[in-house]
Amino acid sequence: MANHQDPITYGPAAPHGPDVDGNHPSMVSPDFGMYQNEKEIFDSLLKPDDSYDADGTYWADMSIWRRFKFVRKVDAIETKREFGSFWSMFKADPLSPLGFYFRNMVLPGAGLGLEGYVLFSIGNLKPLFQKGFPNCWNKELTCSATWLAAVEYLEICGIIVGQILVGVIGDWIGRRWGLIQDATIMFIGLLMLTAAWGVTENGWVICYVWSLFFYGIGVGGEYPMTATAGMENAVGSGKVSTRDDRLHRGRKVTSAFLMQGWGQFFNQVLLILLLLIFHHGSGNAPYSKLAVQWTYRVSFAIPAVGTLWLVYYRVYKMKSASKQLQAAKKKSSVTGYDAQSLKIIINHFGGRLLATAGTWYMNDVFFYGNKLFQGEFIKVITPNNSSVMPGWLYNLINVGVALCGYYLASFLIDNKLYGRKHMQTVGFLMDFILFVVPAFNFEYYTRPEHIHSFQAMYFLSSFFNQFGPNSVTFIAAAEVYPTAVRATAHGFSAAVGKLGALTAAVLYNYIDTQTKFYVVPWFGLAGVLLTVVFMPDTTGLDLKEQERRWAFIRAGREQDYHGIAIHPKHLSLWERFRGVSKPYDPDLDYKQRIEEMRKEWEVNMQEKYDEKDGRLDREDFEDEDLPNHATHFFQRTTTAEHLVPREKELNEKEDYQSSSDSPTRR
Known part of the structure; x- marks a missing residue:
């Protein structure tokens, strides 16, 4: 707010409206300095220098070389600014950068981190169960083959239910409620997994399967809730975006999403440590049933503690998570679920739904197929091995490579010269190549002398999956849709994606390793085509x-x-x-936006007059959603004919005109 004691010096009265040509006199204010003309005021607001050059040209309208120089200049300035902020924090407190990372990246993605820990532990535990309970999990003598297969199917079905259900709830009741509900369901699910038991081994498997289904509902809800809440927290709820929003929105969301990779990493590390503890310091088979039971139950009990804390955090520390959604509903005069917006999305953005849902489907055949296939991969590179340790150690390497992909994606996803669409296209294309090459040369690459090349291609496929479609599908499914139905559209896209995971789970039960390599690459090629034709690019878009x-x-x-x-x-x-x-039409849009700002300001002033019951002071003229210089301009250029009725009434009062605290009227 401006200081009441500092007068504002204006030029002549301006009933002419915004001076977008720069012909009107200069304006001076202690609050924001001098602007040569009114056009400079609106250029600073509507044409920020991180998206427009000195001539007012939008970065996407520039030629390739000019765009390259502009982007490099903006990135250099931003890198210097961020490094300066980091160095200032470090000098004040060497641990403060870690605290900043924890608050802004770890906490928003904590749900996905816990989800990644548990969800992908299922693939890690299966070989352990096969070694510890061979008659049930391996030979299928004491357990039903149907229920053993359901371990993978029902888990994915639970995720699909959660993605659709919680996506709708998130748009209907609010983001905060969806986040709390997800964490609560996951906590109860973890208690069920930890305590799963049965009179028979088959009864235990059935209890284990339904616990996974219930937990999966919470996991599914994390996708739309984390994406939408994280993005809306990055963008903010005001009318004007910030420089940080425009330059780092993708990095903020991706940094939260990559916690999924850390969840996988810590799960694998803890399983290795727990097996060594409960198997008397050895990772070699055979494994006792007691050691297996303790290993897997404690591995679920540990994240249960973290999930309980997450419930607390979301209940008491995320009370404004639904702020932007409520603002959007208020603007559209909607109180419940915005069914009208959903109909418009289906009719108007069908191509985008095909892009976000279709590419997610293709990606999950690769992503979950990679996890489901890792056992077969380990068998190829470590034949005649009876221990689970080599597979777990190779998976640890694979997760480490994938984490590198996650982090590189977070660094480049906002870069205007590369960005989301290029990243996803290249990622799909590389996955296609890295699977199709060994598909038609399988015997060659599985020979002992060439096995390292096979390993390299497998690990690189994990890298490009994260540095590509797995990261981009998560953010794009939220970005390309409006706030009112963002969680629903994201949940639907993610649910279709999980059908891809289900496809991989079913398909891999009926084809051998060689055939898997023949089939899977074409999903990557289909992902390339869907991305190129139907996916919009929101990189750099406010x-x-x-x-x-x-x-x-x-x-x-x-x-x-x-x-x-x-x-x-x-x-x-x-x-x-x-x-x-x-x-x-950028010129026509520029004038249109100024007029929209004027109308919004007048509406806000009318509301404030009504609320204050006629009391008018300097603060009443300032809109908290607009920078001071724009507010001052509207004060100056709103003539008696344009003023709202209450202001005209007050202007007619002599005592108001003589008040020392009231703004100068003309």
Whole structure:
């Protein structure tokens, strides 16, 4: 807020409206310095220097070489600023950067970290169960083959139920409730997994399977809730986005998502340590039933403690998680679930649904197939091995390689020269190549003298899966849709993705290792085609602009929107073919945005007058959602004919005109 004692010196009265040509006199204020003309005020607000150059050209409208220089300049400035902030924190307190990372990356992704720990432990535990309970898990003498197969099927089915159910709840009741519900379900599920038992071995398996299904519901809900809440926390709920929003939104969400990789890593480390503890310091077979039971039960009990803390954190420390959703509902006059927006999405953004759901499906055939296939992979490179330790150690290496992919994705996902769409296309393409090469040369690469090449290709496929579709599908399924139905659309896309995991789980039970290599690569190629044709690129796009475009679409005035959300760079080939980008006009949009800001300011002032019951002071003229210089401009350029009724009434009062605390009126 401005200091009441500092007068604002304005030029002549300006009933003319915004001076976008730069012909009107300068304006001076102690709050924000001098602007040569009114156009500079709005350029600073509507054309930020991280997206527009000195000439006011949007980065996507620049030529390739000019864009390259602009992006490098912005990145250099931002890197210097971030390093300076890091160094200042480090000098003040050497541990403060770790605290910053924990608050901004670890906590938002804690649910996915716990999910990754438990979800992927199932594949790690299966070979241990086969060694400790061979008559049940291996020979299928004491247990039903149907229930053993259901371990993989029902887990995925539970995830699908959670993704759809919690996605709808997150848009209906709110993000915070969805987050609390997920954590609670996962905590109860972990208690069930830890205590799973049965009178017979088959009864134990049945109890184990249904515990996984229940836990899977909470896991499924984590996908839409973490993505939407993380993104909306990054973007904020005000009308104007920040530099940090525009430059690092993708990094914030991906940094939370990569906690899934750390969950896998810690699960594998703890399983190795627990087996060594309960198997008397040895990792070699045979394993006693007691050692197996203690190993797997304690491995589930440990994350239960962390999940209980997560319930507490979300209940008491995330009370504003639904703020942006509530703002969007208020603007659209919606109190419950926004069914109208859902209908518009289905009719209007069908291509985007095909892109986010279809590419997620193709990715999960690779991602979950990779986890399900790792046992077969280990058999190829370590034949005649009877211990689970070599497989676990190789998986630990694989997870480490995947983590490198996660982190590189977080560093480059916001880069305007590479970004989301290129990252996903390259990732799918590399997965296709790294699987199709050994598919048609399987015997060659599985020979002892060439096995290291086979290993390298397998590990690299994990790297490019994370540095590509696995990271991008997670963020794109939230970014390309409006706030009102973001969780629903993300949940639906993720659920279709899990059908890909189910496809891999079913398919791998009926084909041999060689055939798996023949079949799987083509899902990667299909992912490339879907990405190139149907996926829009939201890299560098201010999501406030996407919400603005959505307001036009919802009002049935799509052709009246002329902003950057329909720039060809931010649309898919399919949308460009349909002519969605034709109304794009940066000059017309610039004038339109100024007029929209004026109207919003006048509405806000009317509400404040009504709320204050006529008491008008300097603070009443300042809108907390707009920078001071824009607010001052609207104060100055709102003439008597434009003023809201209550302000006109107050202007007529002589005692108000003589008040020393009231702003100068003209």
